[in-house]
Amino acid sequence: DTGVSQDPRHKITKRGQNVTFRCDPISEHNRLYWYRQTLGQGPEFLTYFQNEAQLEKSRLLSDRFSAERPKGSFSTLEIQRTEQGDSAMYLCASSLGTSGRYSYNEQFFGPGTRLTVL
Amino acid sequence: GENVEQHPSTLSVQEGDSAVIKCTYSDSASNYFPWYKQELGKGPQLIIDIRSNVGEKKDQRIAVTLNKTAKHFSLHITETQPEDSAVYFCAAITGANNLFFGTGTRLTVIP
Numbered sequence: 001d002t003g004v005s006q007d008p009r010h011k012i013t014k015r016g017q018n019v020t021f022r023c024d025p026i027s028e029h030n031r032l033y034w035y036r037q038t039l040g041q042g043p044e045f046l047t048y049f050q051n052e053a054q055l056e057k058s059r060l061l062s063d064r065f066s067a068e069r070p071k072g073s074f075s076t077l078e079i080q081r082t083e084q085g086d087s088a089m090y091l092c093a094s095s096l097g098t099s100g101r102y103s104y105n106e107q108f109f110g111p112g113t114r115l116t117v118l
Numbered sequence: 119g120e121n122v123e124q125h126p127s128t129l130s131v132q133e134g135d136s137a138v139i140k141c142t143y144s145d146s147a148s149n150y151f152p153w154y155k156q157e158l159g160k161g162p163q164l165i166i167d168i169r170s171n172v173g174e175k176k177d178q179r180i181a182v183t184l185n186k187t188a189k190h191f192s193l194h195i196t197e198t199q200p201e202d203s204a205v206y207f208c209a210a211i212t213g214a215n216n217l218f219f220g221t222g223t224r225l226t227v228i229p
Contacts, residue, residue: 004161006161031215033217040222042124042207042209042221042222043207043217044219045216045217045218048215056216058216091161091162093217095215105167106152106167107152107164107217108164109154109161109162111159112161
């Protein structure tokens with residue numbers, strides 16, 4: 001399977017615990033994005049990486065959230081001291097980004113990690 | 119930032135009929151407009167997209183139109199089939215490269 005993969009698919013945790021999610025993008029895609037989706041809404045942008053550099057963070061990304069992409073391949077999203085309001089689907093997407101003079105905007109999404117905070 | 123509005127929120131059609139979903143955007147700098155289909159428990163799947171230098175694009179039963187002046191873009195599905203039933207999202211990208219999504223349209227195709 002050469003698509004975007006995410007792990008775990010489901011996570012149930014108690015309020016106050018830390019959780020970490022992993023995303024493996026499509027091979028050779030140099031851009032990686034994290035989005036959050038709550039029930040009945042469209043995905044909302046959280047942050048994105050160009051290779052290993054984190055280039056943009058949404059105001060939705062509070063200081064309890066941290067994302068890394070240490071080697072420019074897979075990425076992790078950690079939420080510290082989880083709150084019930086963090087319950088959502090966390091989606092990862094990747095795109096080819098810029099190649100030469102062309103910019104490839106197409107973002108391909110993984111299946112998501114559904115987080116439930118009790 | 120960009121604001122994308124999507125209508126209708128729900129749409130029911132008879133199998134074989136056409137379905138149209140409409141979106142508007144606010145930022146005239148937006149230059150790329152994808153459409154995603156999302157089935158229950160899955161991530162969004164890119165089904166078609168259009169760039170700001172094109173007015174219309176078609177792929178088999180699916181077409182997208184863009185009116186830059188009015189800041190409107192629409193998804194057209196012809197000859198609908200039950201497997202087209204899903205939630206559809208429009209989105210727009212500005213130069214920042216992050217997608218701004220609409221609130222979704224739940225399409226039900228009645229056999």
